[in-house]
Amino acid sequence: MAKHYLIAASVIAFVIITVAAFSLVTDALLQRQILASIEENAESRAQIWKERLFRALPSAGELIRSGFGSEEHLQRLHDPLVLGDILHFEFFNADGKRTFTSRSSTFDMGEALAAQENESHKHSFAKAVATGKPVTTIFHEHAYQSSIERYHAISETYLPVVAADGEVIGVIELYLDMGHFLETLEGAFQFVGTITSIGTLIVVLLPVAAFGLRTRQVLLADRKLLELTRFDQLTGTLNRNSLSEFMETYFSSHDDPSGLGILFVDIDHFKQLNDRFGHAYGDQVLQHIASALMKSLRGSSDLVGRYGGDEFIVLCPNTTIAELRKVHQRLAAAIAARLEKDDIDHTISVSVGAYVTTRSDTERLALHAADTALYEAKRRGRNQTVEYAPDMEVAK
Numbered sequence: 001m002a003k004h005y006l007i008a009a010s011v012i013a014f015v016i017i018t019v020a021a022f023s024l025v026t027d028a029l030l031q032r033q034i035l036a037s038i039e040e041n042a043e044s045r046a047q048i049w050k051e052r053l054f055r056a057l058p059s060a061g062e063l064i065r066s067g068f069g070s071e072e073h074l075q076r077l078h079d080p081l082v083l084g085d086i087l088h089f090e091f092f093n094a095d096g097k098r099t100f101t102s103r104s105s106t107f108d109m110g111e112a113l114a115a116q117e118n119e120s121h122k123h124s125f126a127k128a129v130a131t132g133k134p135v136t137t138i139f140h141e142h143a144y145q146s147s148i149e150r151y152h153a154i155s156e157t158y159l160p161v162v163a164a165d166g167e168v169i170g171v172i173e174l175y176l177d178m179g180h181f182l183e184t185l186e187g188a189f190q191f192v193g194t195i196t197s198i199g200t201l202i203v204v205l206l207p208v209a210a211f212g213l214r215t216r217q218v219l220l221a222d223r224k225l226l227e228l229t230r231f232d233q234l235t236g237t238l239n240r241n242s243l244s245e246f247m248e249t250y251f252s253s254h255d256d257p258s259g260l261g262i263l264f265v266d267i268d269h270f271k272q273l274n275d276r277f278g279h280a281y282g283d284q285v286l287q288h289i290a291s292a293l294m295k296s297l298r299g300s301s302d303l304v305g306r307y308g309g310d311e312f313i314v315l316c317p318n319t320t321i322a323e324l325r326k327v328h329q330r331l332a333a334a335i336a337a338r339l340e341k342d343d344i345d346h347t348i349s350v351s352v353g354a355y356v357t358t359r360s361d362t363e364r365l366a367l368h369a370a371d372t373a374l375y376e377a378k379r380r381g382r383n384q385t386v387e388y389a390p391d392m393e394v395a396k
Contacts, residue, residue, distance in 0.1 A: 038178050039136040042155030046134060046174045049086055050159050053172075064091040064161050064170035067099030087154065088175040094168055096125055128158040129168050138178065152179030234283060235290035238305030243313055246303060250317070251363045258361070261316035261324035263331070264353040264370040265293065268382045270310035285348055286310065292334035296327055313370075321356045321387065328352055328385045349383035 054060050062068070091100040124135045135158045159172040232239045238246075251257050267273075267289055274282040286306075293304040293312055303315040314331075316324060335350055353374030357366045373388040380386065 035138055038138050038153065038155065042136050042138070042157055042176050042178055043134045045176055046136075046155075046157040046159050046172075049174065050161075050172060061161060061163065061169060064099060064172065065093055067091070067093070067097075086174055087177055090173045091170060092125065092173065093170045094129060096122075099170070124156075124158045125171055125173075128160045128171050132160050132162055132168060134159050154178060232290075232306040235286055235306050237290050237294070237312065238303060240305065240307050243303070243305040243307060243315070246315065247363045247367070251361075251366075256359050257357050257366075258359045259318050259320070260357040260366065261314075261319035261321075261327070262355045262357070262366060262370040263314035263316075263324070263328055263385075264307075264355075264367075264374040265289070265312040265314065265331075266351050266374055266378070267310040268349045268351055288348060289335065289350065292331060295334050296330040298323070298327065302327075319356060321354075324354055324356055325387075328354055332385065351377040351382045352385035353377055353388065354385055355388040 057063075086102075089102045090098055093099050120137070124137065128135045137156045139154045139156065155174075155176045155178045157174045157176070159174060160168050161170045161172060163169050230238060230242045250260060267285060270282065270285065273285060289312065290304070290306070293314055297304060297314070298316060298319075301317055305313055305315075307313045314327065316327060319327075331350075331352070335348055351374055353370045353372065353376070355366065355370040355373055361369075369388045372392050373386045376392050377384050377386040
């Protein structure tokens with residue numbers, strides 16, 4: 001049974017670890033997908049802005065290449081209609097020299113501008129020039145310790161500017177506020193992640209539930225088998241093997257086995273009862289005696305078992321002869337109740353041999369003493385309890 005509990009605990013631990021690992025993997029994949037979606041959206045918005053810029057300002061290419069332009073064109077680059085939803089932008093020529101920087105009253109780049117000459121900037125710029133394709137990086141909040149934090153997420157996109165002959169003449173660096181888009185995606189993907197986790201949990205728990213059901217069936221089967229091997233099926237008391245195991249364990253584990261009270265119980269004239277009233281009534285008598293014996297016990301430490309046929313044994317560890325007398329007195333009172341079944345009204349009686357072990361006893365000697373006392377009870381006329389005395393050996 002312990003083995004089944006260990007397996008069940010292992011399965012539960014496996015399920016918890018699997019679900020936790022799946023949740024972590026799912027969350028990582030979703031975060032990766034969110035970033036990829038933000039990058040794609042940021043590049044799309046940047047491309048649209050660049051096209052709008054060149055329609056509004058055809059000379060933008062020359063400004064990017066050389067940094068020179070009319071005052072009117074330079075002013076138009078600061079026009080809110082041109083800026084649109086762009087937080088900040090800069091022009092760089094093909095050599096990486098900054099040729100224009102926008103002015104924004106709402107966006108303070110702080111440390112971001114100071115970091116433009118770092119390796120990340122150089123790498124993104126060079127990649128955009130070499131591939132002719134946009135290069136985007138997403139910054140979450142706290143990426144920079146400045147007012148950039150309030151935007152939650154910002155995209156930085158390097159847009160290559162290609163002349164009609166295919167030459168890359170420069171790069172536009174754009175900063176976009178992606179906070180709202182990020183929040184929308186996180187809400188959507190969180191819902192998807194929750195549904196996915198629940199679905200996975202259900203899929204994992206189905207076989208676990210089946211295993212749990214099977215484990216319970218096995219446990220019940222084991223318990224039933226245990227009852228078959230340990231208990232007498234008719235009376236519900238321990239069987240002879242269980243009594244023998246207890247006695248063997250008791251005497252092998254105690255250097256001083258004294259203090260084990262033994263009541264050897266035999267139903268008076270049981271064979272005649274069977275012959276006269278039938279075996280069904282005999283079974284009822286056995287159940288009646290077993291119930292009376294169990295009611296007479298002092299507590300969970302005391303045991304009662306069917307030793308064979310119409311014989312029962314009561315074992316009371318850590319007792320004295322005075323305490324054992326109280327047990328067999330309660331037994332006599334419980335058995336004295338009349339048994340009525342199928343119009344049969346009969347008073348049952350038993351003969352009992354009582355013995356409390358001493359230091360020098362063995363299992364065989366203890367059972368022999370209780371059996372000798374039982375024999376003496378029968379010799380004296382039955383329906384009584386007799387305590388063992390050494391002189392009974394001579395009489396027997």
